[in-house]
Amino acid sequence: MYGYIIRRLWQMIPTLLGVILLVFILFNWVGGDPAYVLAGKISSAEQIANIRKQLGVDQPYYVQLGIFIRQVVTADFGASWSTNEPVSHILVTRLGPSMTLLVPWLILSTLISIGLALAVAYVRGSLTDRAVMISCTVGLSISILVYIIVFQYVFAYKLGWFPVQGWGDSFWENLVVYSSLPILILLVVSIAPDLRLFRTFMLDEINQDYVRTARAKGLSENRIMWVHVLRNASIPIITQVMATLPGLLIGAFLVERFFSIPGIGREVILAVERSDFPVIKAITVYVAVATMIFNLLADLMYKAVDPRVQLK
Amino acid sequence: MPYDVPHAVSPGLWTLAWKRLRADRVAMVSLAIVVAFLVMVVLSATGVIAKDWAKEVGVNYAPPSFLGPAEPAAGAAIAPAPATVSDEPTELPIEDPLAGALAAIKNEGAAAPKAAEGGNATEGQSVDPLADVMAEIKSKGVTNATAEVRAPTLPLGGDKWGRDVLKKVIKGSQTSIIVGLASACVATLLGTVFGALAGYYGKWIDDFFNWFYSVFTSIPYLLLILAVAAVLQQKGVLTIVLILGLTGWTGTFRLIRGEYLKHKGREYVQAADAIGASNSRRMFVHIFPNVSHVVLVQLSIFTVAFIKSEVILSFLGFGVPVDVVSWGSMLNEAQNELILGKWWQLAAAGTAMAVLVTAFSLFTDALRDALDPKLK
Numbered sequence: 163m164y165g166y167i168i169r170r171l172w173q174m175i176p177t178l179l180g181v182i183l184l185v186f187i188l189f190n191w192v193g194g195d196p197a198y199v200l201a202g203k204i205s206s207a208e209q210i211a212n213i214r215k216q217l218g219v220d221q222p223y224y225v226q227l228g229i230f231i232r233q234v235v236t237a238d239f240g241a242s243w244s245t246n247e248p249v250s251h252i253l254v255t256r257l258g259p260s261m262t263l264l265v266p267w268l269i270l271s272t273l274i275s276i277g278l279a280l281a282v283a284y285v286r287g288s289l290t291d292r293a294v295m296i297s298c299t300v301g302l303s304i305s306i307l308v309y310i311i312v313f314q315y316v317f318a319y320k321l322g323w324f325p326v327q328g329w330g331d332s333f334w335e336n337l338v339v340y341s342s343l344p345i346l347i348l349l350v351v352s353i354a355p356d357l358r359l360f361r362t363f364m365l366d367e368i369n370q371d372y373v374r375t376a377r378a379k380g381l382s383e384n385r386i387m388w389v390h391v392l393r394n395a396s397i398p399i400i401t402q403v404m405a406t407l408p409g410l411l412i413g414a415f416l417v418e419r420f421f422s423i424p425g426i427g428r429e430v431i432l433a434v435e436r437s438d439f440p441v442i443k444a445i446t447v448y449v450a451v452a453t454m455i456f457n458l459l460a461d462l463m464y465k466a467v468d469p470r471v472q473l474k
Numbered sequence: 475m476p477y478d479v480p481h482a483v484s485p486g487l488w489t490l491a492w493k494r495l496r497a498d499r500v501a502m503v504s505l506a507i508v509v510a511f512l513v514m515v516v517l518s519a520t521g522v523i524a525k526d527w528a529k530e531v532g533v534n535y536a537p538p539s540f541l542g543p544a545e546p547a548a549g550a551a552i553a554p555a556p557a558t559v560s561d562e563p564t565e566l567p568i569e570d571p572l573a574g575a576l577a578a579i580k581n582e583g584a585a586a587p588k589a590a591e592g593g594n595a596t597e598g599q600s601v602d603p604l605a606d607v608m609a610e611i612k613s614k615g616v617t618n619a620t621a622e623v624r625a626p627t628l629p630l631g632g633d634k635w636g637r638d639v640l641k642k643v644i645k646g647s648q649t650s651i652i653v654g655l656a657s658a659c660v661a662t663l664l665g666t667v668f669g670a671l672a673g674y675y676g677k678w679i680d681d682f683f684n685w686f687y688s689v690f691t692s693i694p695y696l697l698l699i700l701a702v703a704a705v706l707q708q709k710g711v712l713t714i715v716l717i718l719g720l721t722g723w724t725g726t727f728r729l730i731r732g733e734y735l736k737h738k739g740r741e742y743v744q745a746a747d748a749i750g751a752s753n754s755r756r757m758f759v760h761i762f763p764n765v766s767h768v769v770l771v772q773l774s775i776f777t778v779a780f781i782k783s784e785v786i787l788s789f790l791g792f793g794v795p796v797d798v799v800s801w802g803s804m805l806n807e808a809q810n811e812l813i814l815g816k817w818w819q820l821a822a823a824g825t826a827m828a829v830l831v832t833a834f835s836l837f838t839d840a841l842r843d844a845l846d847p848k849l850k
Contacts, residue, residue, distance in 0.1 A: 177688045177692055181692055184690075184693075185701070188701060189705060299835055299836060302831075303829075303831035304828045305801075305805065305824060305827055305828075307802075307805045307809075308805065308820065308824040311820060319813065430697065430700055434700050434704040434790075434792060435791070437704060437707070439704070442700070442701050442704050446698075449693065450692040450693045453691075453693070453694065
């Protein structure tokens with residue numbers, strides 16, 4: 163087990179180097195000299211010279227790459243080009259609001275999707291099943307932007323059930339008052355694709371022999387669906403949930419932007435708008451690291467869910 | 475589709491797939507909708523319809539004059555054209571000296587009831603060298619002079635500047651669909667070539683492309699797009715196509731690589747080797763036709779995904795430039811309009827996109843089932 167984890171961590175190094183190389187090529191080579199980007203943003207020539215020195219723009223590319231790798235390893239990306247705030251501080255402070263939004267959403271979304279998928283798979287082929295699937299397809303086709311704009315207008319602006327936007331200081335206020343409408347919107351957007359996918363996972367299991375055996379020995383339908391089928395369908399579900407997890411940090415950026423939630427996603431948008439390269443570089447590299455770690459965690463979870471799985 | 479082959483020949487994959495597809499009513503309806511959108515795109519791109527979408531033809535935030543079927547079909551677009559064109563010279567007298575005369579001639583031909591009144595004509599006189607001729611023709615052709623400067627209502631309403639939302643939707647569909655199709659082609663091409671090389675040659679080439687794949691997939695897709703958008707400062711349709719195409723190839727790569735791994739050991743490939751076919755010939759002439767159905771399905775999956783991505787990018791202002799209209803830039807304008815209670819631009823752009831994406835997704839599902847009957 164530990165040998166497996168160490169080997170997997172070891173295998174991450176070439177991928178991580180690849181990510182670093184990709185980001186480096188993108189920002190140092192394609193992006194060009196930061197002096198051009200910064201010309202309209204920072205007036206003091208001294209400050210620009212400082213940034214150029216910090217990035218080693220005058221040095222050959224391998225020295226610049228070395229500087230970038232050192233930044234990644236020491237988690238010190240210097241200061242933001244537009245606000246002068248240390249990049250590490252930006253990341254740490256923006257993570258909290260994102261989590262307040264994403265953790266409840268992820269839990270609710272997964273639970274609701276699994277429940278609905280079990281129910282729909284149970285009545286497969288019926289009118290209900292087809293109606294739910296068609297509404298999922300139609301719901302999926304409407305842009306997330308339309309959902310956000312309409313929900314914000316109707317529920318916050320017109321009906322006044324939720325604040326139009328904002329963020330407070332206390333955790334509970336944020337969770338209950340400011341996060342509820344964004345979470346509701348994210349649920350509406352995420353349940354449709356998850357439900358469709360989870361339903362196919364359930365359908366793969368529901369015709370297996372063990373389900374017939376369970377029925378034959380007189381188990382209740384509830385037990386068959388929630389224990390036998392769900393446990394066997396959980397491997398692809400875990401893969402799906404874990405694979406989307408790091409992307410969620412970014413995926414929620416539209417909601418964060420509309421509702422002025424100071425999270426990671428909104429920071430990415432702001433950084434792209436302001437050409438704030440250090441922030442984008444840092445977020446890209448660390449989200450990639452998180453993706454790799456979550457993939458490993460997913461594999462470890464398979465073992466916990468299904469003892470037959472051999473980690474090798 | 476060659477479905478009228480002589481009956482001695484046993485039907486091929488495409489013939490069978492087309493037969494299955496034709497039997498599927500949902501697939502045929504969605505295909506019809508998709509084709510209707512594509513026809514609209516072609517007409518709009520060649521300038522037959524919605525050429526003058528940027529003209530301010532109505533009053534600011536002109537409300538929609540009819541609320542018919544939600545889908546802005548291509549046919550409906552042609553209907554309002556005469557009325558809008560007839561108003562054009564009165565608002566924009568500086569635009570084109572000949573436009574006024576042209577419109578007036580058209581006016582006469584159509585005998586449109588709405589035309590510029592005397593006051594407008596004199597207003598135009600000061601700028602337009604052909605105004606005399608125009609006024610003459612007008613006074614001959616048109617008797618009633620009660621029309622106003624700008625249309626009070628437009629078929630699907632007007633935007634902040636009084637531009638026709640219907641024409642904007644058509645023009646926006648053109649941008650969004652072309653971007654979606656073009657970037658899907660780029661992504662599928664890259665994924666197919668990479669996957670073919672990796673799957674066919676194996677060894678270090680496979681290792682290299684797998685490494686490349688894991689690097690690209692470890693960065694969340696939207697983050698990668700935004701990072702590329704941040705670096706490429708210039709906006710433009712070509713830039714979005716490149717961003718989406720260069721970042722989106724990973725899914726196809728994985729599928730095509732698997733197919734090539736499966737096919738390269740088959741007898742027909744060995745036979746090709748025996749008759750002396752070169753590697754590239756075996757890869758793209760012998761194996762490729764056998765995996766082309768996967769490519770086709772990928773292409774349509776990507777088109778839907780990239781249309782959605784383009785809308786988000788343009789909405790955020792990282793997509794199309796200001797002088798190009800797309801569904802994303804329309805939604806961006808609609809966001810502020812909704813607060814004022816002007817919902818029609820949001821409804822028009824949102825509905826057009828939802829109809830196309832629904833039809834395209836349903837068609838993609840049917841296509842996949844038709845091409846791979848084992849899946850069902």
